[in-house]
Amino acid sequence: MQGQGNGRGSEILPAEGKLGVMLVGLGAVSTTFIAGVESIRNGRSQPIGSVTQMSTIRLGKRTEGRIPLVKDFVPLAALDDLEFAAWDPIPDDAYQSAKVCGVLRPEDLDPQADFLRGIQPLPAVFDRRYVKKLEGANVKSGANKLELAEQLREDIRRFKEEKGCSRLVVVWAASTEVFMQRHDVHATVASFEKAMAENHDAIAPSMIYAYAALKEGVPFANGAPNLTVDIPAMLELAEQTGTPIGGKDFKTGQTLMKTILAPGLKARMLGLNGWFSTNILGNRDGEVLDDPESFKTKEESKLGVLEYILQPSVYPQLYDKIYHKVRINYYPPRGDNKEGWDNIDLFGWMGYPMQIKIDFLCRDSILAAPIVLDLALFMDLAKRAGLRGIQEWLSFYFKSPQVASGLYPEHDLFIQHWKLKNTLRWLMGEEQITHLGTEYYADYQ
Ligand SMILES: NC(=O)c1ccc[n+]([C@@H]2O[C@H](COP(=O)([O-])OP(=O)(O)OC[C@H]3O[C@@H](n4cnc5c(N)ncnc54)[C@H](O)[C@@H]3O)[C@@H](O)[C@H]2O)c1
Numbered sequence: 001m002q003g004q005g006n007g008r009g010s011e012i013l014p015a016e017g018k019l020g021v022m023l024v025g026l027g028a029v030s031t032t033f034i035a036g037v038e039s040i041r042n043g044r045s046q047p048i049g050s051v052t053q054m055s056t057i058r059l060g061k062r063t064e065g066r067i068p069l070v071k072d073f074v075p076l077a078a079l080d081d082l083e084f085a086a087w088d089p090i091p092d093d094a095y096q097s098a099k100v101c102g103v104l105r106p107e108d109l110d111p112q113a114d115f116l117r118g119i120q121p122l123p124a125v126f127d128r129r130y131v132k133k134l135e136g137a138n139v140k141s142g143a144n145k146l147e148l149a150e151q152l153r154e155d156i157r158r159f160k161e162e163k164g165c166s167r168l169v170v171v172w173a174a175s176t177e178v179f180m181q182r183h184d185v186h187a188t189v190a191s192f193e194k195a196m197a198e199n200h201d202a203i204a205p206s207m208i209y210a211y212a213a214l215k216e217g218v219p220f221a222n223g224a225p226n227l228t229v230d231i232p233a234m235l236e237l238a239e240q241t242g243t244p245i246g247g248k249d250f251k252t253g254q255t256l257m258k259t260i261l262a263p264g265l266k267a268r269m270l271g272l273n274g275w276f277s278t279n280i281l282g283n284r285d286g287e288v289l290d291d292p293e294s295f296k297t298k299e300e301s302k303l304g305v306l307e308y309i310l311q312p313s314v315y316p317q318l319y320d321k322i323y324h325k326v327r328i329n330y331y332p333p334r335g336d337n338k339e340g341w342d343n344i345d346l347f348g349w350m351g352y353p354m355q356i357k358i359d360f361l362c363r364d365s366i367l368a369a370p371i372v373l374d375l376a377l378f379m380d381l382a383k384r385a386g387l388r389g390i391q392e393w394l395s396f397y398f399k400s401p402q403v404a405s406g407l408y409p410e411h412d413l414f415i416q417h418w419k420l421k422n423t424l425r426w427l428m429g430e431e432q433i434t435h436l437g438t439e440y441y442a443d444y445q
Contacts, residue, residue, distance in 0.1 A: 012075055012427065013384040017166030019077035020159055021376045022218075024209050025174025026086035026121045028283050028336055029223065029250070031098035033173070033369040034084050034119065038112045041079050045108075049370035051396075052076055052377045057421050059430050061439065074424050075384070076377045083163040087155070087209070088121035088174070089136025097121075101283060103336045103365045122155050125205045130177040132291045134284075145196035145203050152212035169379045170213040170220045171372055172247075175285065177204050177226040178293035179300065189240070192233035210234055214243050219379035221394075222247030223372065225297045230402050238389045244382040246375065246391045249399040252367035254279060254326075254340040255302055256413070257360060262309045263412040265346060271318040273345040273353070275306060280331040281338035281364065290330040302326045304400060308411045338364050371397045385427055393423035 023030040039045040040053075047053035057073050059066040070076075084094075092100065095116035098109055109116075123140045125148045142148040160168055183202035185195035192211070195203050206228040213220040214229075214237045222228045222245075229238075229245045238245045251259065254277050265272065289295045303326060312319035342358040375397055382391050395401035396416035401409040410416060422432050 020165035026088040028101035094119035179296035186231035282334040
């Protein structure tokens with residue numbers, strides 16, 4: 001992440017005019033997000049789960065009593081200024097799709113029906129080889145991947161103009177693609193573009209969207225575990241075009257719990273032998289993840305968390321024998337109402353064993369929707385503040401945060417939260433809060 005000058009207190013362009021939020025994928029997460037924003041705008045709901053809307057931020061000393069809302073402290077787009085568009089290979093409008101996804105009850109969805117019907121998905125860049133369990137007719141065609149990117153860029157420009165937006169952000173909330181590793185063609189923008197022109201298999205649809213967004217200077221956040229913007233070519237392009245990027249994989253459900261609990265166990269120097277996590281879910285995401293190749297992408301994203309939080313190489317007596325297992329089971333009767341079980345085998349003083357059991361009856365898209373909102377607003381803030389490249393301060397929202405090469409990702413939710421708020425203070429030229437607190441005690445003066 002780089003700023004203008006030292007970034008601190010440097011000028012941030014105002015959030016004037018409309019912000020267009022372009023979503024890749026118009027499924028459970030996207031429709032729950034859009035319906036929720038509209039419900040909030042109409043005074044029917046509260047923005048629960050959203051840091052930008054509900055959280056306060058302490059400024060200065062505890063005695064100063066300065067604790068504004070985040071949205072009053074940093075210049076963010078107002079909810080009334082948001083416009084929405086989406087791409088999806090399934091031609092259902094946002095209302096139909098939300099009904100099929102079955103996340104929201106009719107009494108919460110129907111008041112927004114007309115608004116949601118107005119959001120028709122744009123034809124997608126879609127290829128079944130990358131998401132095996134899906135089929136859809138609303139798909140673009142082109143001679144090669146570079147041409148498809150051009151079509152996406154036209155969509156972006158047209159939407160901006162038609163809705164009169166002054167700024168845009170793109171959020172990937174589409175299905176998880178099959179597992180892919182970095183390839184030589186991902187090394188530079190030039191090799192990436194050549195590979196696009198040659199229809200190379202190492203260029204996944206998600207990368208074509210990201211390329212199109214970055215070429216247009218539009219921030220891109222990746223809510224799925226796909227590689228997408230986590231390749232050198234995208235970093236180079238983000239630098240060139242002065243564009244923020246962030247990923248990967250929205251941190252909801254079981255991983256959220258893991259990054260809340262594991263730092264606490266580690267803080268108390270309690271040992272762990274194993275952490276077994278299993279889930280049942282029955283939505284389309286669950287069906288896509290039933291394909292082993294898509295699951296592998298998800299598994300990689302979920303498994304790293306404990307390793308980085310617990311640091312077994314630093315604390316071998318406590319953590320070098322952890323057996324960590326994650327399963328996701330597609331079970332249609334559950335729909336979006338996932339159930340996640342965790343069995344944690346821990347040990348304490350003199351090695352005595354203990355167990356913790358978690359049974360989280362969670363609603364995935366209800367947890368993901370406020371993350372989409374916060375990411376859209378903060379990515380737009382980052383762009384206006386002159387930040388470009390990886391926005392590590394937004395790690396708070398991701399299961400598998402992207403970081404600069406040579407750095408390990410910070411997974412501890414509390415460190416991530418601290419980093420996020422200190423970045424906001426830094427952006428606005430306010431003092432960092434260290435929680436040292438000696439200034440309140442005369443003996444230390
Ligand atoms: N629900 C959560 O809490 C959560 C948490 C973390 C990550 N995610 C990820 O977010 C993504 C969306 O989740 P969801 O529950 O909304 O899934 P979903 O299956 O309901 O919606 C995904 C949509 O993406 C569309 N799609 C697939 N490939 C596309 C492409 N190339 N272009 C445009 N659209 C495409 C599908 O047709 C579908 O409508 C998934 O990758 C999921 O793994 C979700």
